[in-house]
Amino acid sequence: MAEAKKLFIKTYGCQMNVYDSQRMADALGNSGYVPTERAEEADMILLNTCHIREKAAEKVYSELGRFKPLKAANPDLKIGVAGCVAQAEGEEIMRRQPLVDLVVGPQTYHRLPAMEAAVRTGNRAVDTDFPEEDKFDHLPRGPRAARGPTAFLTVQEGCDKFCAFCVVPYTRGAEVSRPVDRIMAEARDLVERGVREITLLGQNVNAYHGAGADGTWTLARLIRALAKVDGLERIRFTTSHPNDMEDDLIAAHGDEPKLMPYLHLPVQSGSDRILKAMNRKHSAESYLRVIERLRAARPDLLLSGDFIVGFPGETEADFDDTMALVRAVHYGQSYSFKYSARPGTPAAERATVPDDVASDRLHRLQALLTEQQRATQDAMVGRDVSVLLEKPGRLPGQMVGKSEYLHAVHVADATARIGQIARVRVTKSVTNSLAAEPV
Numbered sequence: 324m325a326e327a328k329k330l331f332i333k334t335y336g337c338q339m340n341v342y343d344s345q346r347m348a349d350a351l352g353n354s355g356y357v358p359t360e361r362a363e364e365a366d367m368i369l370l371n372t373c374h375i376r377e378k379a380a381e382k383v384y385s386e387l388g389r390f391k392p393l394k395a396a397n398p399d400l401k402i403g404v405a406g407c408v409a410q411a412e413g414e415e416i417m418r419r420q421p422l423v424d425l426v427v428g429p430q431t432y433h434r435l436p437a438m439e440a441a442v443r444t445g446n447r448a449v450d451t452d453f454p455e456e457d458k459f460d461h462l463p464r465g466p467r468a469a470r471g472p473t474a475f476l477t478v479q480e481g482c483d484k485f486c487a488f489c490v491v492p493y494t495r496g497a498e499v500s501r502p503v504d505r506i507m508a509e510a511r512d513l514v515e516r517g518v519r520e521i522t523l524l525g526q527n528v529n530a531y532h533g534a535g536a537d538g539t540w541t542l543a544r545l546i547r548a549l550a551k552v553d554g555l556e557r558i559r560f561t562t563s564h565p566n567d568m569e570d571d572l573i574a575a576h577g578d579e580p581k582l583m584p585y586l587h588l589p590v591q592s593g594s595d596r597i598l599k600a601m602n603r604k605h606s607a608e609s610y611l612r613v614i615e616r617l618r619a620a621r622p623d624l625l626l627s628g629d630f631i632v633g634f635p636g637e638t639e640a641d642f643d644d645t646m647a648l649v650r651a652v653h654y655g656q657s658y659s660f661k662y663s664a665r666p667g668t669p670a671a672e673r674a675t676v677p678d679d680v681a682s683d684r685l686h687r688l689q690a691l692l693t694e695q696q697r698a699t700q701d702a703m704v705g706r707d708v709s710v711l712l713e714k715p716g717r718l719p720g721q722m723v724g725k726s727e728y729l730h731a732v733h734v735a736d737a738t739a740r741i742g743q744i745a746r747v748r749v750t751k752s753v754t755n756s757l758a759a760e761p762v
């Protein structure tokens with residue numbers, strides 16, 4: 324048997340890309356590729372890219388430049404660009420970086436084996452279609468190797484919301500939900516391979532409306548069905564839009580014990596004027612009302628948010644509204660960004676806020692968010708939490724995992740095993756993690 328070819332994938336961007344990278348590795352497994360962690364020994368390098376902000380896109384080109392010596396050392400090495408930069412820039416990538424053999428968008432990676440064969444015969448291949456067929460349908464079932472205790476599962480893709488700043492509707496295409504039976508089958512397979520926690524993924528995951536045997540299912544119904552799968556202990560989902568936070572999903576946070584008390588619910592701004600300019604289609608007030616209802620259902624829910632500062636037209640008063648909203652919600656986790664103009668989006672045409680002003684606002688916002696994150700974490704000390712153990716810690720007799728609230732927890736217990744859910748008492752809060760002992 325010929326020696327296996329080696330595949331090196333580097334992943335940028337959101338969790339959906341992490342999931343896609345795994346599926347790309349599955350697809351190329353059929354063409355004889357095994358994964359490697361070392362680019363130097365690869366026969367194929369794939370960069371699974373992100374186009375969300377300018378810096379993310381530029382990183383791809385600087386990374387590609389670094390592969391030049393590898394290609395010189397191994398003329399058989401093939402280099403591919405996948406993901407959202409591939410979708411946005413297509414063939415342009417090959418013009419800018421002639422090292423690239425293959426460009427594949429996020430909706431066509433099931434065609435990778437054929438593209439790989441084409442580049443092996445010396446051709447270049449570009450595929451950035453939004454095909455009719457379902458990419459998930461065409462993927463081979465990967466080798467049923469054991470998996471770690473946590474996994475992502477994409478249930479919904481694309482976005483029809485068209486926020487004025489965002490490239491996702493263009494790079495990922497229209498909203499599509501995967502059918503219920505496929506998701507259930509994939510979840511059962513993951514559980515058989517050792518997975519105990521599944522995070523359901525979608526750019527707008529709570530807009531899920533997949534075909535079930537008896538009509539269209541909501542995300543809440545899907546979660547309740549998944550909760551009945553034996554061996555699956557925890558369910559999470561991300562990312563949600565405030566406008567799709569329906570009653571049944573809010574209720575599930577209150578009465579479905581396997582649904583973890585953590586919710587990422589981006590708001591972007593606390594100013595109604597800016598929210599309107601962003602085309603978010605919700606107000607600060609309506610967002611706060613959703614949070615209120617969620618907390619009524621699940622009082623200990625840990626909330627996470629995304630924020631953009633320096634959106635075109637943002638004044639100091641608008642920024643104050645964002646700070647006020649953050650104070651009103653009190654986030655346990657958050658991600659905040661300086662606005663980055665993206666070619667092709669409506670906001671890119673508008674006058675920008677000076678960079679020093681935006682940077683200053685970002686610093687002030689991040690100081691507040693960090694303070695809230697720290698306070699939320701510190702408040703865990705003395706409480707009992709459940710930790711799904713994922714790997715050994717750095718110290719002997721220590722294991723690391725995540726609590727219900729997604730805090731990283733170091734558990735001092737020499738008898739603990741990976742995949743076990745340990746009931747522990749939090750003893751200490753340090754930067755970005757908690758320490759705990761068995762109860």
Ligand code: SAH
Nearest residue numbers: 488489526562589629630631660661662663
């Ligand atoms: N689908 C998700 C995530 C979109 S991208 C959602 O709707 O929330 C993740 C985050 O990146 C966004 O929530 C937003 O805060 C940020 N983002 C998107 N486009 C951006 C841009 N042009 N500049 C700066 N941040 C951006």
Ligand code: SF4
Nearest residue numbers: 482484485486489491
């Ligand atoms: Fe982008 Fe808005 Fe869609 Fe989220 S909801 S992916 S921010 S367009």
Ligand code: F3S
Nearest residue numbers: 336337373374375407
């Ligand atoms: Fe980036 Fe595409 Fe995800 S632009 S954030 S990788 S959907």
